[in-house]
Amino acid sequence: MDPRLVQLAYLVSAVLFILGLKGLTRPRSAVRGNLLGACGLLVAVVVTLFGAGLDYRLIVGGLVVGTVIGAVFAIRVQMTEMPQMVALFNGFGGAASTLVAGANLVQTDSFGADTLVATALSGMIGAVTFSGSLIAWGKLKEFRQLEEIRIPAQQIVNALLVLSCVGLTVFMANGDGSTMTVVAYWGISALALLLGVTLVVSIGGADMPVVIALLNSYSGLAAAATGFVLSNTVLIISGSLVGASGLILTRIMCVAMNRSLPNVLFGTMGSSGSTLNADDVYANVKSTSAEEVAMLLEVANRVVIVPGYGMAVAQAQHTVSDLRKILVARQVEVDFAIHPVAGRMPGHMNVLLAEANVPYEALREMDEINPTMEQADVTIVLGANDVVNPLARTDPQSAIAGMPIIDADKSRTVIVIKRSLSPGFAKIPNPLFAAENTLMLFEDGRKAIQDIINALNES
Amino acid sequence: MNFLLATEPVAKLVETSTEAASTSADTVMLLLTVFVLAVFIGVEVITKIPPTLHTPLMSGSNAISGIALVGAVLAAGSGDSMLPKILGCVAVTLATINVVGGFMVTHRMLGMFRRKD
Numbered sequence: 001m002d003p004r005l006v007q008l009a010y011l012v013s014a015v016l017f018i019l020g021l022k023g024l025t026r027p028r029s030a031v032r033g034n035l036l037g038a039c040g041l042l043v044a045v046v047v048t049l050f051g052a053g054l055d056y057r058l059i060v061g062g063l064v065v066g067t068v069i070g071a072v073f074a075i076r077v078q079m080t081e082m083p084q085m086v087a088l089f090n091g092f093g094g095a096a097s098t099l100v101a102g103a104n105l106v107q108t109d110s111f112g113a114d115t116l117v118a119t120a121l122s123g124m125i126g127a128v129t130f131s132g133s134l135i136a137w138g139k140l141k142e143f144r145q146l147e148e149i150r151i152p153a154q155q156i157v158n159a160l161l162v163l164s165c166v167g168l169t170v171f172m173a174n175g176d177g178s179t180m181t182v183v184a185y186w187g188i189s190a191l192a193l194l195l196g197v198t199l200v201v202s203i204g205g206a207d208m209p210v211v212i213a214l215l216n217s218y219s220g221l222a223a224a225a226t227g228f229v230l231s232n233t234v235l236i237i238s239g240s241l242v243g244a245s246g247l248i249l250t251r252i253m254c255v256a257m258n259r260s261l262p263n264v265l266f267g268t269m270g271s272s273g274s275t276l277n278a279d280d281v282y283a284n285v286k287s288t289s290a291e292e293v294a295m296l297l298e299v300a301n302r303v304v305i306v307p308g309y310g311m312a313v314a315q316a317q318h319t320v321s322d323l324r325k326i327l328v329a330r331q332v333e334v335d336f337a338i339h340p341v342a343g344r345m346p347g348h349m350n351v352l353l354a355e356a357n358v359p360y361e362a363l364r365e366m367d368e369i370n371p372t373m374e375q376a377d378v379t380i381v382l383g384a385n386d387v388v389n390p391l392a393r394t395d396p397q398s399a400i401a402g403m404p405i406i407d408a409d410k411s412r413t414v415i416v417i418k419r420s421l422s423p424g425f426a427k428i429p430n431p432l433f434a435a436e437n438t439l440m441l442f443e444d445g446r447k448a449i450q451d452i453i454n455a456l457n458e459s
Numbered sequence: 460m461n462f463l464l465a466t467e468p469v470a471k472l473v474e475t476s477t478e479a480a481s482t483s484a485d486t487v488m489l490l491l492t493v494f495v496l497a498v499f500i501g502v503e504v505i506t507k508i509p510p511t512l513h514t515p516l517m518s519g520s521n522a523i524s525g526i527a528l529v530g531a532v533l534a535a536g537s538g539d540s541m542l543p544k545i546l547g548c549v550a551v552t553l554a555t556i557n558v559v560g561g562f563m564v565t566h567r568m569l570g571m572f573r574r575k576d
Contacts, residue, residue: 020523027512054535054537066551089560100546216520239524242501245517346510347514357571
């Protein structure tokens with residue numbers, strides 16, 4: 001095939017990717033956007049398959065196996081497990097980039113310094129993405145062993161690993177494609193694998209949205225670096241689109257926690273100067289029953305539900321959706337207040353509630369709903385903690401000082417559904433639980449909501 | 460393998476003439492230009508995506524980053540030595556999982572966001 005035709009096809013697929021992402025700006029056009037993106041990829045792959053005289057045996061095998069595994073994943077995965085799946089897929093993308101750059105290093109006969117630096121970068125970013133994603137996946141799966149791993153002098157270890165990678169990259173750039181260059185490449189990749197582990201292993205649960213978004217960005221950058229290795233524009237364009245997307249999400253997540261990216265990656269949470277004692281804070285906690293909550297809901301005009309990761313853990317999204325339907329049928333206005341970092345990945349709550357048939361119009365962003373929280377008769381906090389902690393506003397010494405929160409405390413009555421008074425990720429007590437207008441319902445999220453529904457139906 | 464800009468084995472040319480060295484530099488600069496401009500397009504488009512769709516955005520863009528599949532196909536299908544072909548084949552498998560799984564799960568998720576009554 002004429003190389004220019006191949007280039008033209010790559011251009012078409014790059015345009016399809018951009019249109020596809022544009023489609024994702026509105027729920028109504030999003031399905032079409034995703035399909036456009038898929039078409040873009042199909043065009044790029046088909047043209048590559050027929051663009052050069054290739055030996056198809058290994059390719060077809062890989063394509064078939066990959067398609068089957070990918071499809072099974074996509075069909076089987078539960079919506080609560082989306083963060084794990086995205087983490088895993090990020091890793092696969094990264095690994096593919098490392099392998100491609102490595103294979104090219106053996107096959108090619110062009111050893112310009114620029115190509116070699118791009119190869120080194122591709123290996124490094126790809127390997128960090130791969131091992132970092134696997135660790136993130138394990139953390140999301142809540143493997144205990146991972147929680148116990150502590151890396152001594154972590155910052156120094158990270159710095160040494162990065163410096164060694166840079167050193168080997170410089171060595172490679174002056175190389176001539178001999179065996180030593182290849183060895184240096186795999187050395188970089190191995191060190192980067194370690195780096196991915198040391199970077200991610202100490203980052204905790206509630207910071208996972210940032211990590212996943214960042215790894216998402218890395219998987220794109222790895223593909224872009226591979227694009228530089230192969231002088232392939234479609235890899236560069238789509239890689240940089242994904243890189244940009246991941247970086248934007250990372251930034252949004254950091255802003256929503258009032259923390260800088262280095263603080264999330266290297267900082268330790270909870271080491272604040274605050275002296276609040278949990279026993280003092282929780283001296284006047286009032287607990288309640290499902291029946292009492294049902295009575296409050298019966299006379300309410302406006303109800304706000306604040307979901308958090310606990311809702312996902314309890315698989316309570318369908319029950320909550322049922323509660324909403326019952327209340328809406330009784331002319332109650334029901335909104336969901338979604339904090340940007342609620343859950344384990346950006347948009348996690350929205351997907352769960354969409355799965356449970358809650359219309360997206362009922363899902364309100366934090367900035368949109370906060371000014372109206374005073375008009376809420378009842379606010380139900382379900383499995384959220386730090387994102388409704390008023391200390392963020394009042395205590396400048398607190399670990400979460402300055403973090404934007406959902407102003408649940410401003411509504412007339414707050415119901416907090418939680419199994420115990422255990423702290424959230426920030427490991428600080430939450431005065432909201434003991435506030436005068438707060439009632440605690442100590443119960444598993446799904447069971448509590450079901451009990452409330454039963455009580456509502458009986459009355 | 461390098462379709463773009465007729466990058467003949469650039470390094471060989473570099474070794475033989477200074478004129479060719481500038482060709483290589485041009486190629487890199489052009490690729491860099493493409494990269495930077497694409498980042499800007501990405502930022503412009505993606506900033507407009509509402510938080511409701513951030514998870515589908517992640518899984519969808521994740522699928523797009525499986526574009527490394529193109530490189531993997533080239534690696535698995537060309538050359539004579541076995542090792543790079545096997546590396547390429549593994550890369551094809553991993554990237555395909557990424558692509559197929561990513562787009563399919565995004566499709567499934569977006570189906571849930573359809574307007575409901």
